[in-house]
Amino acid sequence: MAPVLEFRDLTLRYHTERGAMVACEGVNLSLREGERLILLGPSGCGKSSLLAAAGGFLMPAAGQVLLDGVPVRGPGQDRMTVFQEFDQLLPWKRVRANVAYPLRLAGRSRAEAEGRAEVLIGKVGLRGFEEAFPHTLSGGMKMRVAIARALAAAPRVLLMDEPFAALDALTRRRMQEELLRLWGELRFTLIFVTHSIEEAVLLGSRVAVLSAHPGRLRAEHAVPAGADDAERARLGALLRGQLLPTGPDAVLADA
Amino acid sequence: MPDGSLLHPPAPPLRTAPRAARPGPLLQDLAQRALILALLALAWEGYGRWVDNDLIFPTFTGTLAALARVTASGELPARVLGSLRVLGISYAIGLAVAALLVGLAVASRFGSALLSTLTAMFNPLPAIALLPLALLWFGLGTPSLVFVVRHSVLWAVALNAHAGVRAIPPTLRKVGENLGLRGLRLAAFILAPAALPAIISGLRIGWAFAWRTLIAAELVFGATSRSSGVGWFIAEHRNNLEIPEVFAGLLVVVGIGLLVEGVVFRGLEARTVRRWGLQRQ
Numbered sequence: 001m002a003p004v005l006e007f008r009d010l011t012l013r014y015h016t017e018r019g020a021m022v023a024c025e026g027v028n029l030s031l032r033e034g035e036r037l038i039l040l041g042p043s044g045c046g047k048s049s050l051l052a053a054a055g056g057f058l059m060p061a062a063g064q065v066l067l068d069g070v071p072v073r074g075p076g077q078d079r080m081t082v083f084q085e086f087d088q089l090l091p092w093k094r095v096r097a098n099v100a101y102p103l104r105l106a107g108r109s110r111a112e113a114e115g116r117a118e119v120l121i122g123k124v125g126l127r128g129f130e131e132a133f134p135h136t137l138s139g140g141m142k143m144r145v146a147i148a149r150a151l152a153a154a155p156r157v158l159l160m161d162e163p164f165a166a167l168d169a170l171t172r173r174r175m176q177e178e179l180l181r182l183w184g185e186l187r188f189t190l191i192f193v194t195h196s197i198e199e200a201v202l203l204g205s206r207v208a209v210l211s212a213h214p215g216r217l218r219a220e221h222a223v224p225a226g227a228d229d230a231e232r233a234r235l236g237a238l239l240r241g242q243l244l245p246t247g248p249d250a251v252l253a254d255a
Numbered sequence: 256m257p258d259g260s261l262l263h264p265p266a267p268p269l270r271t272a273p274r275a276a277r278p279g280p281l282l283q284d285l286a287q288r289a290l291i292l293a294l295l296a297l298a299w300e301g302y303g304r305w306v307d308n309d310l311i312f313p314t315f316t317g318t319l320a321a322l323a324r325v326t327a328s329g330e331l332p333a334r335v336l337g338s339l340r341v342l343g344i345s346y347a348i349g350l351a352v353a354a355l356l357v358g359l360a361v362a363s364r365f366g367s368a369l370l371s372t373l374t375a376m377f378n379p380l381p382a383i384a385l386l387p388l389a390l391l392w393f394g395l396g397t398p399s400l401v402f403v404v405r406h407s408v409l410w411a412v413a414l415n416a417h418a419g420v421r422a423i424p425p426t427l428r429k430v431g432e433n434l435g436l437r438g439l440r441l442a443a444f445i446l447a448p449a450a451l452p453a454i455i456s457g458l459r460i461g462w463a464f465a466w467r468t469l470i471a472a473e474l475v476f477g478a479t480s481r482s483s484g485v486g487w488f489i490a491e492h493r494n495n496l497e498i499p500e501v502f503a504g505l506l507v508v509v510g511i512g513l514l515v516e517g518v519v520f521r522g523l524e525a526r527t528v529r530r531w532g533l534q535r536q
Binding site for chain 1: 427435451
């Protein structure tokens with residue numbers, strides 16, 4: 001099966017006031033249809049930069065990002081990003097209009113877009129909130145709307161950048177389970193960035209471990225489809241072993 | 256997969272937006288304002304009676320009578336319409352130029368520097384100071400007034416709108432790009448609404464500047480302009496020593512200012528930025 005998304009010898013740099021920094025170097029990764037790829041690593045490993053490159057927000061310094069074999073040239077609805085920030089919803093649109101917006105911009109009729117939006121709002125558990133403005137929602141609810149909006153575009157890949165990091169532990173847990181349930185229903189292709197080993201082994205079908213300074217791909221692990229808690233725990237321990245001994249910079253926030 | 260009971264947790268507590276403003280505080284606020292206005296009118300009336308000289312300080316009732324007189328004769332309404340017409344034209348031109356400059360500033364670094372420099376130069380310059388020059392360039396008439404008033408609107412609006420656009424969270428801009436919006440469409444669908452709180456406060460300051468500048472300009476040069484407005488109405492009656500009419504003119508200037516502020520701008524805010532949670536009451 002041809003990969004949906006591919007990083008080929010990808011080197012990313014970003015510019016700061018102190019000059020160009022290397023975010024990651026020589027990364028090769030590919031993602032097949034329906035996979036849930038986790039980019040796991042300490043801060044500074046370039047995992048968010050990789051996601052930004054997939055989203056078309058950051059252009060490669062070397063190498064390529066390919067979507068269905070075609071180099072990515074910029075952001076687009078075929079790769080929808082769910083950001084970490086709560087303020088990613090459009091405050092001037094009600095929940096229904098926020099979720100329907102990608103479809104409206106893609107030229108669908110209002111009736112069709114809103115119908116589709118309502119289905120997705122139901123799927124993320126927000127039925128009854130279609131008329132609410134985003135500022136009246138809690139952080140977790142805003143995140144649900146953002147996920148529904150991203151899925152409304154029916155992207156080739158869904159990109160999530162530590163989406164649950166700013167949520168409280170209980171809400172985070174619930175959102176993780178809901179994301180898995182949504183995947184079970186819709187089978188989207190996902191890249192999910194996190195620095196939490198627990199989250200990685202819970203959500204991923206594959207985990208790519210990155211090391212920092214410069215960001216490099218260190219290892220890849222498949223998570224067996226029906227893995228039980230014991231298997232996840234073993235994989236978690238393995239990941240911890242790969243992440244921790246690489247120096248003080250690699251200490252994870254919640255490990 | 257965990258079982259269903261975990262997956263469908265009870266819905267979070269309802270936190271829907273209040274659809275209408277709560278009447279309590281609003282009514283209280285209105286009552287308070289009415290009381291203050293009544294007290295002011297009472298003090299005015301009392302002082303006027305004590306002075307007992309219409310040439311210096313007419314009473315409140317005397318002013319109201321004069322107001323009724325000049326309104327019934329059609330003199331004042333015509334002057335008000337004249338002023339508002341000049342104001343409308345100037346405001347529209349000012350907004351159009353401001354939109355153009357802010358658009359350039361958003362689109363390019365050079366445009367941004369251009370706008371910053373221009374606003375830094377012209378914003379502190381009182382628009383009325385340009386009136387002598389305007390009269391030289393455009394002659395005695397509406398164009399001179401429009402030029403001066405437009406100047407007073409332009410920089411306030413441009414300055415605020417530009418600041419508002421720069422304060423937009425980068426995530427929101429990225430969301431727009433992710434949805435496939437670029438250039439003008441990004442500006443119209445994402446940047447403009449996101450910057451609306453700042454844009455409205457710019458419009459508001461621009462309106463206040465424009466109204467003051469216009470009345471001032473009319474006071475000085477209104478006589479020579481064909482469409483003389485409220486400012487000239489005041490100056491004219493002052494020359495005829497019809498002081499109650501002067502007070503009536505001032506009252507109307509204040510009243511229009513209050514009306515636009517209270518109805519137009521507050522209404523606009525209530526329907527947009529406050530409803531969206533972009534601005535607290």
